[in-house]
Amino acid sequence: GPANAESTKIALVVKSLGNGFFDAANKGAQEAAKELGDVEVIYTGPTAATAEGQIEIVNSLIAQNVNAIAISANDPDALVPVLKKAMDRGITVISWDSGVAPEGRQMHLNPSDTDLIGETIIKLAADYLPEGGDVAILSASSTATNQNAWIEAAKKVLPEKFPKINLVATVYGDDDSVKSTNEAKGLIASHPDLKAIIAPTTVGVVAAAQVVTDQNLIGKVNVTGLALPSEFKQFIDNGASQAVALWNPIDLGYSAVYLAHGIATGKAKAEPGARLSIGKVGEVTLDDTNSAAMAPPFQFDKSNIEEFSKIY
Amino acid sequence: MSALAKNRELWLVAAIALLVAVITLRFPAFARPQNLAAVFNDTSILMILALGQMAVILTRSIDLSMASNLALTGMIVALTNANFPGIPIPLIILEAMAIGAALGAFNGMLVWKLGIPAIVVTLGTLTIFRGATFVVAGGTWVNADRMSPAFIALQRGEFLGLPVLSWFAIVAIIAFYLVMTRTPVGRSIYAVGVNPSAAVYAGIDVGRAKFIAFCISGMVAGLCGYLWVSRYVIAATEVANGYELNIIAACVIGGVSIAGGIGSVGGAVLGALFLGIISTALPVINISPFWQMAISGTAILAAVILNARSERKQGRIILKKAEAA
């Protein structure tokens, strides 16, 4: 392998640069690097969230002989060949946040348990709808692995746990503010009885909350989903949203680098059933697809958003 | 063909009416005045941009850099606002227009003074401006909590029952109408596109007219930079990525001839509205959003074919009798 006498180089490849969630993850990654010592984190990603862009980046990382690549993938399948090539050249590859198909990585770190996220996003809406009613999902891009998995999980729990909640539509805003805005408007227009919009994406949730605010629907339509506290605080404050949830992106970035370092240096081994330490965050256990899940999503509402918006 | 049938704007109005009617069949509330006003408001930015693009296309040029200019200017004004929240919004708007115009002038100078084809210049500045957006913001983004309330609120305010954003569009339409039809500058932009060599004989500096058109499109893109970031309350590198082709498509649907010299303010506005209605209506009538792209592609092709038919050059008609027949 490309182990060398100098520092361990770990690349944190994100879906796109200039996205608040990933910038927060980078913070955690840098923390981990400092803690581990002798680790250099390369924070990189394409400008537009495309698989092709990430492939070019992985190619240049391979050429740089990095020790490990930790990637949040724009496409679970398209990146597999190039990541396989990286592994062939002795580079440790893990995915985090948005996964890669098992053959393209050694392990995957889910920010949280998929089923749990699915349930949480519905619960966030249901908690404020005692009578039940229509809700709709505004997702990111139609190819986003993680969102699709959460939505699947959410649909599964609906009939048993939330019988009064009626999911009327699932639309895609492509993590683009304009598209998300149009889609949110479309949902509101075509479903007059809509009670909540669930956006399990930090871009979509802001767009939806802005639409609700602009159309004076505060109190009528509740926006919820996954949001960065710092970006979303004002919508909790103005009442467009009662509560949202998210895991801690800083911890996520920290964990990704910690795990990648462990596997790259041989301290840890990625195999089903293995328990891997992630330093100050704790430890995770790999399932039979070599995936692990971190903490359950954390909920933000009026009581705590102020505090967290200062952190991430 | 009667004069009526030849009038492109009327055709477009008919097409739009048909489109609205079809949508209304599936979703009756669509044709309600409030909803139509909302569609207009949603399309405001595209309309303003299409007007700027029209000025450039009329001179036989093209501005591929508008969307990038919008992103860069939007980022700069958002940063200005974030760092100096005290600056009044009218000044911010002036700043946006000035920066946009300066970027447009950069394109225009290269076209005018060096004679580089507009498509090459703006293909280059398309990536340069967007890259600069990333650089000026240091790779970060500006979101709602960093923008001042006034920055966000202005276009959402109402005036005479319409959102201020719609008024921006209305003022832009009126201004463009006056400039393009009633000022020597506007007419010289047309003249240059219709026949550049004849324009020289008429005392018009062709390069300068192109330069002015680029300044106009830049200024408009800059203004829309402010409108965009305050509308979607986010200024980021990716803002309006790829939007340049929507702007051109709006012009083309509106009957602006890519060969220059032909096009009207009404046409460009209607072309933008047509696209705006498609993009706002599809989610509403439960047509899969995956159909949207194919539908607008078909609309563009249909518009081009129709326009070409009405534009077809007639023979010179030497035979007197044939003329009468």
Next chain:
Amino acid sequence: MHTAALKAERPASAADTPMLSLSGVSKSFPGVRALHNVSLSLYPGQVTALIGENGAGKSTLVKILTGIYQPDEGEIRIGGDTVKLPTADAAFRHGITAIHQETVLFDDLSVAENIFLGHAPRNRFGLIDWRTMRANAREVLETMGAGHIDADARLRDLGIANKHLVAVARAMSIDARIVIMDEPTAALSAKEIEELFELIEFLKSDGKAILFISHKFDEIYRIADRYTVFRDGEMVGEGLLADKPQNEIVRMMVGRAVDHIFPERQPKIGATILSVSGLSHPTEFDGIGFELRQGEILGFYGLVGAGRSEVMQAIAGMTRTSAGSIALDGAPIAPKSAAEAIEAGIVYVPEERGRQGVVIGLPIFQNVSLPSLDRTSKSGLLRLAEEFSLARTYTERLDLRASSLSQDVGTLSGGNQQKVVIAKWLATEPKVIILDEPTKGIDIGSKAAVHGFMAELVAQRLSVIMVSSELPEILGMSDRVIVMREGRIAAVFDNKGLDAETLVRAAAGIAA
């Protein structure tokens, strides 16, 4: 001297001091010296005719006076002050207006705007006042006797003559002291020419100085007071027209006796090679029928816009016809493209050299070989040696002046470009060659070369159709002459003792 003699007869007035004078003006284009040290004076209330052969530099002078071109050297004085005319706008402001030879107008703008673009009336907010503009346009057209033209019509929908009238109206709409007219009558009918002359009389009485360019001597003698003659870019004479008989002016123009230009030849005319009958087009021409015999030069005469080019382009496959038939060597052909016509053995040497003839950007040899590529290449592969030898054979026969065969054809002078154009179609070894205005815009020497070459071609049993608007050329070269008018054949003549007047009458539709 003669001016001095006449002075006594006239009351001394402003008319004797030139309103505009030009001296020592020279202008060169790459490879062409268009003007050399010329001078010219225009007097208030008088019409000065500028006379010279094609390419003598008349239009170049007009462009200098209207700010389109900048002279290399020389001085322009208006009312005694030396002026610079860097742009068309500057010329307007000095009170110079012109009707240019090519109609330089805007097809997609309205008639009114074509007239007033650049000096439109404005309201008190500085905005263009369309209502006044339309009213003014109607007024200008009315005073010119062109009230039938709708000021709101799009120019594209007008015929060529009406377009020309709009160009005249544009010049009239500018309140100018100096009015220049570069062949204003070329596209006008007899009635419109009459109206134009009335207008000129009016301008004269209004004290304007007028420069009038025409190749038609009857017009010149009718309307002009003075003449200036250019030959090969030099001023060779000027004075009062009343003193000068036409033949002297012609001698000045040409520099030698006219009939020596054309080659002597003994036509050996054979059997019919091309026969055309009932050829029609929905809007451009109707019922065209004629025969071309081997070794014959068939002249096609007509006023500009008579439809000759359209007919020829139809025969050569470029234009679709609605009826009629063409037979070559007795076999019917129906070429649907130039490629098919060339294959059959009919080639068309177009009139618009720059647009239809040369491919600027390609070197000379590639221009020459373009229509013959199938012959010079072998199963699609280029063979440069073949191309060079083909190009050399034909260009040297035409005495082309070029530094090398790899020179971009765009760097050649007009006449030499024309030689390349002719060489290129000759190289296809056609049976019938159609030359549309073959000597348009080329100098006298080249003209002689082209005419000589035409004579050579027919001597080699080739058949030639020559479309020309120049009477001497038609009379000097043709064996027979067909006259076209408004898309139809008006008359057919054997060129034996044929005179210019007969042809002109036939072309204009005036009974003998």
Next chain:
Amino acid sequence: MSAIETSAAPRRIPDRLDTPLKGAVLSWEALLIAVAVAIFVINSLASPYFLNAWSLSDLTFNFTEKGLIALAMALLIISGEIDLSVAAIIALASTMMGMALQAGADTPMLVAIGIGTGLLCGAFNGLLVTGLGLPSIVVTIGTMSLFRGVAFIILGDQAFKGYPASFAFFGQGYVWWVVSFELTLFLAAALVYWFVLHRTSFGRRVFAIGNNPVAAQFSGVREARVKFILFCLTGLMAGVASVLITSRLGSTRPSIAQGYELEVITMVVLGGVSILGGAGSIVGVVLAALIMGMVTFGFGLLNVPGIVMSIFIGLLLILVIALPIIWRRLFGRRPA
């Protein structure tokens, strides 16, 4: 030259004046070679990882697919037309391959379908442009939405995956050592296109049309036919690129190859092809492809964000076009 000159023996006109060498030194290609060498040297100095067989091999993947399309696009632009729909054609062709895969097609069949779809899309563009006489820039803005739109209609939020192992060779395989199949194909195609453009009568006609379509038609060039063939070729190359990308990604999404069209056109223009038609060379396009590949890969090695690279590419494009113009302004035209 005097006007009247009695011609004695015709003078002999030489074939050429410049020796071919002199022409080559002053050519656009020479400028590009200088730029390419400079970038190569800078990359080698800036990153210790650059001068390495595998790095150089990986580098080629940054331009081979776009470069393949650029070859055909160069001919199309020289003829005075343009095709903005190539990236959309890639998406549609890839989608068709995915559908064929679902229907059980084998590798040769998949390749045939990918290329065939490209060809058909190109023919559709060509028909609209030459048959109806429409401006290609607007036609292809329309078909760009249409082709990708159809891919979205078919695929929606789904993906096609599970391409056979043998299919992976096209985008991931190596012919010999570090020489990938993609690079080999690109070089072979470049040779073919060079030959077609510079050594056949077809290529000559392309130049003639680009310089003066009317005169070319009058000279017996079948303009519509030539342009139609060029649109087909461009579609075909997009189809080929689609096979390579699909193979390299091992899957199909409707959003594949987003934004490639402008990169391809940038490559062509940087290669010295006049956007107004009539001039250009394949050597220039190949060099431009190499330069763009080296710039993006070199910046990548330094972990410079792609967006910052694009500033450089944009500047390079404008500078490379502007420099000769400024040069001519400053020092005047060389006497012929």
